[in-house]
Amino acid sequence: MDRTNEVLAPAGRVRATWWGWLVWLPGCVALGLLFAWTSVEVSTRFSPLLVFPLMVGLVLGASLVSLARICQVGHRATVWTALLLSVAAVVIGQHWFSYRAARVMAEQDLLQYQKAQQAFGELVAGRLPAAPSSMREYLTRQADHGRRLETTFGSWTARGPAAWLSWVLDGLLILLPAAVMTWMALRRPFCGQCRSWYATRRSGPVDAETARRLIDVLEWPAENAAGVTHFRLISCNGGCGTTGLALSCKGRAAANLPAVTWLDDQRRSQVVAVLDGATAAHEP
Ligand SMILES: [Zn+2]
Structure with a gap:
Protein backbone atom coordinates (compact mmCIF):
# COMPACT_ATOMS: atom_id res chain seq x y z
CA MET A 1 0.00 0.00 0.00
CA ASP A 2 1.23 3.48 -0.79
CA ARG A 3 1.99 5.28 2.45
CA THR A 4 3.98 8.18 1.03
CA ASN A 5 1.16 10.62 1.75
CA GLU A 6 0.66 9.37 5.26
CA VAL A 7 -0.17 12.03 7.87
CA LEU A 8 1.20 11.26 11.31
CA ALA A 9 -1.08 10.61 14.27
CA PRO A 10 -1.59 13.66 16.51
CA ALA A 11 1.21 13.70 19.06
CA GLY A 12 1.06 17.24 20.43
CA ARG A 13 2.61 18.11 23.74
CA VAL A 14 0.11 17.76 26.58
CA ARG A 15 0.91 20.04 29.50
CA ALA A 16 0.10 19.24 33.12
CA THR A 17 -2.65 21.31 34.74
CA TRP A 18 -3.07 22.39 38.37
CA TRP A 19 -6.62 21.11 38.08
CA GLY A 20 -5.40 17.62 37.15
CA TRP A 21 -2.86 17.43 39.98
CA LEU A 22 -4.79 19.23 42.73
CA VAL A 23 -8.41 18.23 42.08
CA TRP A 24 -8.64 15.22 39.77
CA LEU A 25 -5.76 13.22 41.28
CA PRO A 26 -6.91 13.60 44.92
CA GLY A 27 -10.40 12.65 43.67
CA CYS A 28 -8.95 9.39 42.29
CA VAL A 29 -7.21 8.68 45.61
CA ALA A 30 -10.53 9.28 47.43
CA LEU A 31 -12.15 6.86 44.99
CA GLY A 32 -9.44 4.32 45.91
CA LEU A 33 -10.37 4.70 49.61
CA LEU A 34 -14.04 4.20 48.73
CA PHE A 35 -13.07 1.02 46.86
CA ALA A 36 -11.06 -0.12 49.91
CA TRP A 37 -14.03 0.34 52.25
CA THR A 38 -16.47 -1.33 49.81
CA SER A 39 -14.17 -4.29 49.16
CA VAL A 40 -13.68 -4.89 52.91
CA GLU A 41 -17.49 -4.91 53.33
CA VAL A 42 -18.00 -7.24 50.34
CA SER A 43 -15.09 -9.55 51.24
CA THR A 44 -16.84 -10.68 54.44
CA ARG A 45 -19.41 -12.42 52.21
CA PHE A 46 -17.62 -13.03 48.91
CA SER A 47 -13.87 -13.12 48.45
CA PRO A 48 -12.56 -15.83 46.06
CA LEU A 49 -8.77 -16.07 46.13
CA LEU A 50 -6.97 -14.33 43.21
CA VAL A 51 -10.29 -13.55 41.46
CA PHE A 52 -11.43 -10.96 44.01
CA PRO A 53 -8.37 -8.64 43.79
CA LEU A 54 -8.44 -8.97 39.99
CA MET A 55 -12.10 -7.89 39.98
CA VAL A 56 -11.33 -4.93 42.26
CA GLY A 57 -8.48 -3.95 39.87
CA LEU A 58 -10.74 -4.21 36.82
CA VAL A 59 -13.49 -2.02 38.29
CA LEU A 60 -10.91 0.48 39.63
CA GLY A 61 -9.16 0.64 36.23
CA ALA A 62 -12.46 1.16 34.39
CA SER A 63 -13.46 3.91 36.83
CA LEU A 64 -10.13 5.75 36.50
CA VAL A 65 -10.20 5.56 32.70
CA SER A 66 -13.80 6.86 32.65
CA LEU A 67 -12.88 9.71 35.01
CA ALA A 68 -9.90 10.67 32.81
CA ARG A 69 -12.22 10.70 29.77
CA ILE A 70 -15.08 12.61 31.40
CA CYS A 71 -12.78 15.16 33.06
CA GLN A 72 -10.57 15.43 29.93
CA VAL A 73 -7.35 14.66 31.80
CA GLY A 74 -4.82 13.57 29.19
CA HIS A 75 -1.49 14.33 30.84
CA ARG A 76 0.23 10.93 30.98
CA ALA A 77 2.20 11.49 34.20
CA THR A 78 -0.92 12.74 36.02
CA VAL A 79 -2.93 9.67 34.98
CA TRP A 80 -0.15 7.17 35.87
CA THR A 81 0.43 8.85 39.25
CA ALA A 82 -3.33 8.74 39.93
CA LEU A 83 -3.33 5.03 39.09
CA LEU A 84 -0.40 4.20 41.42
CA LEU A 85 -1.74 6.32 44.30
CA SER A 86 -5.29 5.01 44.00
CA VAL A 87 -4.09 1.37 43.96
CA ALA A 88 -1.98 2.17 47.05
CA ALA A 89 -5.10 3.75 48.61
CA VAL A 90 -7.08 0.56 47.95
CA VAL A 91 -4.39 -1.78 49.35
CA ILE A 92 -3.47 0.30 52.43
CA GLY A 93 -7.12 1.32 52.89
CA GLN A 94 -8.28 -2.32 52.96
CA HIS A 95 -5.89 -3.11 55.85
CA TRP A 96 -6.73 0.15 57.62
CA PHE A 97 -10.51 -0.44 57.49
CA SER A 98 -9.97 -4.04 58.72
CA TYR A 99 -7.81 -2.67 61.55
CA ARG A 100 -10.50 -0.10 62.51
CA ALA A 101 -13.14 -2.87 62.49
CA ALA A 102 -10.92 -5.09 64.69
CA ARG A 103 -10.43 -2.22 67.17
CA VAL A 104 -14.17 -1.52 67.39
CA MET A 105 -14.82 -5.24 67.95
CA ALA A 106 -12.12 -5.48 70.65
CA GLU A 107 -13.52 -2.40 72.43
CA GLN A 108 -17.03 -3.86 72.37
CA ASP A 109 -15.70 -7.16 73.79
CA LEU A 110 -13.91 -5.25 76.55
CA LEU A 111 -17.08 -3.34 77.44
CA GLN A 112 -19.06 -6.60 77.72
CA TYR A 113 -16.29 -8.15 79.80
CA GLN A 114 -16.30 -5.22 82.22
CA LYS A 115 -20.11 -5.38 82.54
CA ALA A 116 -19.92 -9.11 83.28
CA GLN A 117 -17.21 -8.48 85.89
CA GLN A 118 -19.34 -5.81 87.59
CA ALA A 119 -22.33 -8.16 87.71
CA PHE A 120 -20.61 -11.41 88.66
CA GLY A 121 -17.33 -10.25 90.18
CA GLU A 122 -14.82 -13.03 90.78
CA LEU A 123 -16.90 -15.56 88.84
CA VAL A 124 -15.71 -13.97 85.56
CA ALA A 125 -12.27 -15.41 84.96
CA GLY A 126 -9.70 -14.99 82.21
CA ARG A 127 -8.30 -12.01 80.35
CA LEU A 128 -9.16 -10.43 77.05
CA PRO A 129 -6.46 -9.80 74.48
CA ALA A 130 -5.79 -6.04 74.30
CA ALA A 131 -7.05 -4.18 71.23
CA PRO A 132 -4.27 -3.57 68.67
CA SER A 133 -2.78 -0.15 69.37
CA SER A 134 -1.53 0.49 65.82
CA MET A 135 -2.08 -0.77 62.30
CA ARG A 136 1.43 -2.22 62.29
CA GLU A 137 0.69 -4.21 65.46
CA TYR A 138 -2.64 -5.37 63.99
CA LEU A 139 -0.97 -6.61 60.78
CA THR A 140 1.83 -8.36 62.70
CA ARG A 141 -0.79 -10.12 64.84
CA GLN A 142 -2.84 -11.06 61.77
CA ALA A 143 0.29 -12.46 60.06
CA ASP A 144 1.20 -14.48 63.20
CA HIS A 145 -2.37 -15.74 63.47
CA GLY A 146 -2.22 -16.74 59.78
CA ARG A 147 -4.35 -16.08 56.73
CA ARG A 148 -6.64 -18.88 55.63
CA LEU A 149 -6.37 -19.44 51.86
CA GLU A 150 -9.17 -21.50 50.30
CA THR A 151 -8.53 -22.89 46.82
CA THR A 152 -10.06 -25.63 44.70
CA PHE A 153 -6.96 -27.72 45.43
CA GLY A 154 -7.45 -27.50 49.18
CA SER A 155 -6.89 -24.91 51.83
CA TRP A 156 -3.92 -23.89 53.92
CA THR A 157 -2.91 -21.14 56.30
CA ALA A 158 -0.25 -18.62 55.32
CA ARG A 159 1.66 -17.50 58.44
CA GLY A 160 4.30 -14.86 59.06
CA PRO A 161 6.22 -13.92 55.90
CA ALA A 162 3.85 -16.06 53.79
CA ALA A 163 0.89 -13.95 54.99
CA TRP A 164 2.74 -10.71 54.13
CA LEU A 165 3.62 -12.17 50.74
CA SER A 166 -0.05 -13.02 50.09
CA TRP A 167 -0.99 -9.38 50.84
CA VAL A 168 1.68 -8.10 48.45
CA LEU A 169 0.36 -10.51 45.79
CA ASP A 170 -3.18 -9.19 46.38
CA GLY A 171 -1.90 -5.66 45.76
CA LEU A 172 -0.17 -6.68 42.52
CA LEU A 173 -3.34 -8.44 41.34
CA ILE A 174 -5.25 -5.17 41.83
CA LEU A 175 -2.52 -3.16 40.05
CA LEU A 176 -2.19 -5.45 37.01
CA PRO A 177 -5.65 -5.12 35.37
CA ALA A 178 -5.92 -1.44 36.33
CA ALA A 179 -2.50 -0.71 34.74
CA VAL A 180 -3.36 -2.63 31.55
CA MET A 181 -6.63 -0.69 31.18
CA THR A 182 -4.84 2.62 31.78
CA TRP A 183 -2.14 1.77 29.25
CA MET A 184 -4.80 0.88 26.64
CA ALA A 185 -6.79 4.06 27.34
CA LEU A 186 -3.68 6.26 27.06
CA ARG A 187 -2.99 4.96 23.55
CA ARG A 188 -5.94 7.08 22.38
CA PRO A 189 -4.73 10.51 21.18
CA PHE A 190 -5.35 13.60 23.28
CA CYS A 191 -5.42 17.12 21.85
CA GLY A 192 -3.19 19.37 23.92
CA GLN A 193 -4.61 22.47 22.23
CA CYS A 194 -8.29 22.17 23.21
CA ARG A 195 -7.56 19.68 26.03
CA SER A 196 -9.86 16.89 24.92
CA TRP A 197 -9.65 13.19 24.13
ZN1 LIG B 1 -8.28 20.00 19.73
Whole structure:
Protein backbone atom coordinates (compact mmCIF):
# COMPACT_ATOMS: atom_id res chain seq x y z
CA MET A 1 0.00 0.00 0.00
CA ASP A 2 1.23 3.48 -0.79
CA ARG A 3 1.99 5.28 2.45
CA THR A 4 3.98 8.18 1.03
CA ASN A 5 1.16 10.62 1.75
CA GLU A 6 0.66 9.37 5.26
CA VAL A 7 -0.17 12.03 7.87
CA LEU A 8 1.20 11.26 11.31
CA ALA A 9 -1.08 10.61 14.27
CA PRO A 10 -1.59 13.66 16.51
CA ALA A 11 1.21 13.70 19.06
CA GLY A 12 1.06 17.24 20.43
CA ARG A 13 2.61 18.11 23.74
CA VAL A 14 0.11 17.76 26.58
CA ARG A 15 0.91 20.04 29.50
CA ALA A 16 0.10 19.24 33.12
CA THR A 17 -2.65 21.31 34.74
CA TRP A 18 -3.07 22.39 38.37
CA TRP A 19 -6.62 21.11 38.08
CA GLY A 20 -5.40 17.62 37.15
CA TRP A 21 -2.86 17.43 39.98
CA LEU A 22 -4.79 19.23 42.73
CA VAL A 23 -8.41 18.23 42.08
CA TRP A 24 -8.64 15.22 39.77
CA LEU A 25 -5.76 13.22 41.28
CA PRO A 26 -6.91 13.60 44.92
CA GLY A 27 -10.40 12.65 43.67
CA CYS A 28 -8.95 9.39 42.29
CA VAL A 29 -7.21 8.68 45.61
CA ALA A 30 -10.53 9.28 47.43
CA LEU A 31 -12.15 6.86 44.99
CA GLY A 32 -9.44 4.32 45.91
CA LEU A 33 -10.37 4.70 49.61
CA LEU A 34 -14.04 4.20 48.73
CA PHE A 35 -13.07 1.02 46.86
CA ALA A 36 -11.06 -0.12 49.91
CA TRP A 37 -14.03 0.34 52.25
CA THR A 38 -16.47 -1.33 49.81
CA SER A 39 -14.17 -4.29 49.16
CA VAL A 40 -13.68 -4.89 52.91
CA GLU A 41 -17.49 -4.91 53.33
CA VAL A 42 -18.00 -7.24 50.34
CA SER A 43 -15.09 -9.55 51.24
CA THR A 44 -16.84 -10.68 54.44
CA ARG A 45 -19.41 -12.42 52.21
CA PHE A 46 -17.62 -13.03 48.91
CA SER A 47 -13.87 -13.12 48.45
CA PRO A 48 -12.56 -15.83 46.06
CA LEU A 49 -8.77 -16.07 46.13
CA LEU A 50 -6.97 -14.33 43.21
CA VAL A 51 -10.29 -13.55 41.46
CA PHE A 52 -11.43 -10.96 44.01
CA PRO A 53 -8.37 -8.64 43.79
CA LEU A 54 -8.44 -8.97 39.99
CA MET A 55 -12.10 -7.89 39.98
CA VAL A 56 -11.33 -4.93 42.26
CA GLY A 57 -8.48 -3.95 39.87
CA LEU A 58 -10.74 -4.21 36.82
CA VAL A 59 -13.49 -2.02 38.29
CA LEU A 60 -10.91 0.48 39.63
CA GLY A 61 -9.16 0.64 36.23
CA ALA A 62 -12.46 1.16 34.39
CA SER A 63 -13.46 3.91 36.83
CA LEU A 64 -10.13 5.75 36.50
CA VAL A 65 -10.20 5.56 32.70
CA SER A 66 -13.80 6.86 32.65
CA LEU A 67 -12.88 9.71 35.01
CA ALA A 68 -9.90 10.67 32.81
CA ARG A 69 -12.22 10.70 29.77
CA ILE A 70 -15.08 12.61 31.40
CA CYS A 71 -12.78 15.16 33.06
CA GLN A 72 -10.57 15.43 29.93
CA VAL A 73 -7.35 14.66 31.80
CA GLY A 74 -4.82 13.57 29.19
CA HIS A 75 -1.49 14.33 30.84
CA ARG A 76 0.23 10.93 30.98
CA ALA A 77 2.20 11.49 34.20
CA THR A 78 -0.92 12.74 36.02
CA VAL A 79 -2.93 9.67 34.98
CA TRP A 80 -0.15 7.17 35.87
CA THR A 81 0.43 8.85 39.25
CA ALA A 82 -3.33 8.74 39.93
CA LEU A 83 -3.33 5.03 39.09
CA LEU A 84 -0.40 4.20 41.42
CA LEU A 85 -1.74 6.32 44.30
CA SER A 86 -5.29 5.01 44.00
CA VAL A 87 -4.09 1.37 43.96
CA ALA A 88 -1.98 2.17 47.05
CA ALA A 89 -5.10 3.75 48.61
CA VAL A 90 -7.08 0.56 47.95
CA VAL A 91 -4.39 -1.78 49.35
CA ILE A 92 -3.47 0.30 52.43
CA GLY A 93 -7.12 1.32 52.89
CA GLN A 94 -8.28 -2.32 52.96
CA HIS A 95 -5.89 -3.11 55.85
CA TRP A 96 -6.73 0.15 57.62
CA PHE A 97 -10.51 -0.44 57.49
CA SER A 98 -9.97 -4.04 58.72
CA TYR A 99 -7.81 -2.67 61.55
CA ARG A 100 -10.50 -0.10 62.51
CA ALA A 101 -13.14 -2.87 62.49
CA ALA A 102 -10.92 -5.09 64.69
CA ARG A 103 -10.43 -2.22 67.17
CA VAL A 104 -14.17 -1.52 67.39
CA MET A 105 -14.82 -5.24 67.95
CA ALA A 106 -12.12 -5.48 70.65
CA GLU A 107 -13.52 -2.40 72.43
CA GLN A 108 -17.03 -3.86 72.37
CA ASP A 109 -15.70 -7.16 73.79
CA LEU A 110 -13.91 -5.25 76.55
CA LEU A 111 -17.08 -3.34 77.44
CA GLN A 112 -19.06 -6.60 77.72
CA TYR A 113 -16.29 -8.15 79.80
CA GLN A 114 -16.30 -5.22 82.22
CA LYS A 115 -20.11 -5.38 82.54
CA ALA A 116 -19.92 -9.11 83.28
CA GLN A 117 -17.21 -8.48 85.89
CA GLN A 118 -19.34 -5.81 87.59
CA ALA A 119 -22.33 -8.16 87.71
CA PHE A 120 -20.61 -11.41 88.66
CA GLY A 121 -17.33 -10.25 90.18
CA GLU A 122 -14.82 -13.03 90.78
CA LEU A 123 -16.90 -15.56 88.84
CA VAL A 124 -15.71 -13.97 85.56
CA ALA A 125 -12.27 -15.41 84.96
CA GLY A 126 -9.70 -14.99 82.21
CA ARG A 127 -8.30 -12.01 80.35
CA LEU A 128 -9.16 -10.43 77.05
CA PRO A 129 -6.46 -9.80 74.48
CA ALA A 130 -5.79 -6.04 74.30
CA ALA A 131 -7.05 -4.18 71.23
CA PRO A 132 -4.27 -3.57 68.67
CA SER A 133 -2.78 -0.15 69.37
CA SER A 134 -1.53 0.49 65.82
CA MET A 135 -2.08 -0.77 62.30
CA ARG A 136 1.43 -2.22 62.29
CA GLU A 137 0.69 -4.21 65.46
CA TYR A 138 -2.64 -5.37 63.99
CA LEU A 139 -0.97 -6.61 60.78
CA THR A 140 1.83 -8.36 62.70
CA ARG A 141 -0.79 -10.12 64.84
CA GLN A 142 -2.84 -11.06 61.77
CA ALA A 143 0.29 -12.46 60.06
CA ASP A 144 1.20 -14.48 63.20
CA HIS A 145 -2.37 -15.74 63.47
CA GLY A 146 -2.22 -16.74 59.78
CA ARG A 147 -4.35 -16.08 56.73
CA ARG A 148 -6.64 -18.88 55.63
CA LEU A 149 -6.37 -19.44 51.86
CA GLU A 150 -9.17 -21.50 50.30
CA THR A 151 -8.53 -22.89 46.82
CA THR A 152 -10.06 -25.63 44.70
CA PHE A 153 -6.96 -27.72 45.43
CA GLY A 154 -7.45 -27.50 49.18
CA SER A 155 -6.89 -24.91 51.83
CA TRP A 156 -3.92 -23.89 53.92
CA THR A 157 -2.91 -21.14 56.30
CA ALA A 158 -0.25 -18.62 55.32
CA ARG A 159 1.66 -17.50 58.44
CA GLY A 160 4.30 -14.86 59.06
CA PRO A 161 6.22 -13.92 55.90
CA ALA A 162 3.85 -16.06 53.79
CA ALA A 163 0.89 -13.95 54.99
CA TRP A 164 2.74 -10.71 54.13
CA LEU A 165 3.62 -12.17 50.74
CA SER A 166 -0.05 -13.02 50.09
CA TRP A 167 -0.99 -9.38 50.84
CA VAL A 168 1.68 -8.10 48.45
CA LEU A 169 0.36 -10.51 45.79
CA ASP A 170 -3.18 -9.19 46.38
CA GLY A 171 -1.90 -5.66 45.76
CA LEU A 172 -0.17 -6.68 42.52
CA LEU A 173 -3.34 -8.44 41.34
CA ILE A 174 -5.25 -5.17 41.83
CA LEU A 175 -2.52 -3.16 40.05
CA LEU A 176 -2.19 -5.45 37.01
CA PRO A 177 -5.65 -5.12 35.37
CA ALA A 178 -5.92 -1.44 36.33
CA ALA A 179 -2.50 -0.71 34.74
CA VAL A 180 -3.36 -2.63 31.55
CA MET A 181 -6.63 -0.69 31.18
CA THR A 182 -4.84 2.62 31.78
CA TRP A 183 -2.14 1.77 29.25
CA MET A 184 -4.80 0.88 26.64
CA ALA A 185 -6.79 4.06 27.34
CA LEU A 186 -3.68 6.26 27.06
CA ARG A 187 -2.99 4.96 23.55
CA ARG A 188 -5.94 7.08 22.38
CA PRO A 189 -4.73 10.51 21.18
CA PHE A 190 -5.35 13.60 23.28
CA CYS A 191 -5.42 17.12 21.85
CA GLY A 192 -3.19 19.37 23.92
CA GLN A 193 -4.61 22.47 22.23
CA CYS A 194 -8.29 22.17 23.21
CA ARG A 195 -7.56 19.68 26.03
CA SER A 196 -9.86 16.89 24.92
CA TRP A 197 -9.65 13.19 24.13
CA TYR A 198 -10.15 12.08 20.57
CA ALA A 199 -13.57 10.49 20.11
CA THR A 200 -15.87 9.32 17.32
CA ARG A 201 -17.64 12.40 15.91
CA ARG A 202 -19.39 10.72 13.01
CA SER A 203 -19.94 7.09 12.04
CA GLY A 204 -22.19 4.90 9.93
CA PRO A 205 -22.46 2.30 7.17
CA VAL A 206 -21.05 2.92 3.70
CA ASP A 207 -22.25 1.35 0.44
CA ALA A 208 -19.83 -0.10 -2.11
CA GLU A 209 -19.83 3.09 -4.22
CA THR A 210 -19.02 5.35 -1.23
CA ALA A 211 -16.29 2.92 -0.11
CA ARG A 212 -14.77 3.07 -3.60
CA ARG A 213 -14.82 6.89 -3.58
CA LEU A 214 -13.25 7.04 -0.08
CA ILE A 215 -10.43 4.72 -1.15
CA ASP A 216 -10.04 6.92 -4.24
CA VAL A 217 -9.62 10.05 -2.06
CA LEU A 218 -6.99 8.23 0.03
CA GLU A 219 -5.21 7.25 -3.21
CA TRP A 220 -5.14 3.63 -2.21
CA PRO A 221 -5.42 0.68 -4.64
CA ALA A 222 -9.07 0.16 -5.67
CA GLU A 223 -9.18 -3.44 -4.39
CA ASN A 224 -8.94 -2.06 -0.81
CA ALA A 225 -12.56 -0.87 -1.11
CA ALA A 226 -13.83 -4.46 -1.13
CA GLY A 227 -15.27 -5.42 2.22
CA VAL A 228 -15.45 -1.90 3.68
CA THR A 229 -18.89 -1.59 5.30
CA HIS A 230 -18.54 1.11 7.97
CA PHE A 231 -16.66 4.33 8.64
CA ARG A 232 -15.79 6.39 11.72
CA LEU A 233 -14.38 9.90 11.85
CA ILE A 234 -12.46 10.65 15.02
CA SER A 235 -11.21 14.02 16.21
CA CYS A 236 -10.81 16.21 19.28
CA ASN A 237 -13.68 18.31 20.69
CA GLY A 238 -12.46 21.52 19.06
CA GLY A 239 -11.61 19.90 15.73
CA CYS A 240 -8.23 21.65 15.90
CA GLY A 241 -6.08 18.56 15.51
CA THR A 242 -5.79 16.02 12.71
CA THR A 243 -8.93 14.01 11.91
CA GLY A 244 -8.73 10.23 11.76
CA LEU A 245 -10.73 7.98 9.43
CA ALA A 246 -11.33 4.37 10.44
CA LEU A 247 -12.74 2.03 7.81
CA SER A 248 -14.03 -1.30 9.02
CA CYS A 249 -15.69 -4.45 7.78
CA LYS A 250 -18.73 -5.55 9.83
CA GLY A 251 -17.29 -4.20 13.08
CA ARG A 252 -13.76 -5.50 12.47
CA ALA A 253 -10.76 -3.71 11.00
CA ALA A 254 -10.86 -4.22 7.23
CA ALA A 255 -8.09 -6.44 5.86
CA ASN A 256 -5.01 -4.60 4.51
CA LEU A 257 -6.21 -1.27 5.92
CA PRO A 258 -4.72 0.59 8.88
CA ALA A 259 -7.03 0.85 11.91
CA VAL A 260 -7.01 4.66 11.62
CA THR A 261 -5.78 6.85 8.77
CA TRP A 262 -4.88 10.43 9.69
CA LEU A 263 -6.07 13.04 7.21
CA ASP A 264 -4.64 16.45 6.36
CA ASP A 265 -7.08 19.37 5.93
CA GLN A 266 -7.52 18.82 2.20
CA ARG A 267 -8.22 15.08 2.53
CA ARG A 268 -10.57 15.71 5.45
CA SER A 269 -12.70 18.06 3.32
CA GLN A 270 -12.73 15.53 0.46
CA VAL A 271 -13.72 12.66 2.77
CA VAL A 272 -16.49 14.76 4.38
CA ALA A 273 -17.75 15.74 0.91
CA VAL A 274 -17.93 12.06 -0.15
CA LEU A 275 -19.77 11.13 3.08
CA ASP A 276 -22.16 14.13 2.78
CA GLY A 277 -22.87 13.18 -0.84
CA ALA A 278 -23.63 9.60 0.17
CA THR A 279 -25.98 10.75 2.94
CA ALA A 280 -27.77 13.21 0.62
CA ALA A 281 -28.23 10.46 -2.00
CA HIS A 282 -30.03 8.28 0.56
CA GLU A 283 -32.41 10.99 1.73
CA PRO A 284 -35.83 11.05 0.06
ZN1 LIG B 1 -8.28 20.00 19.73
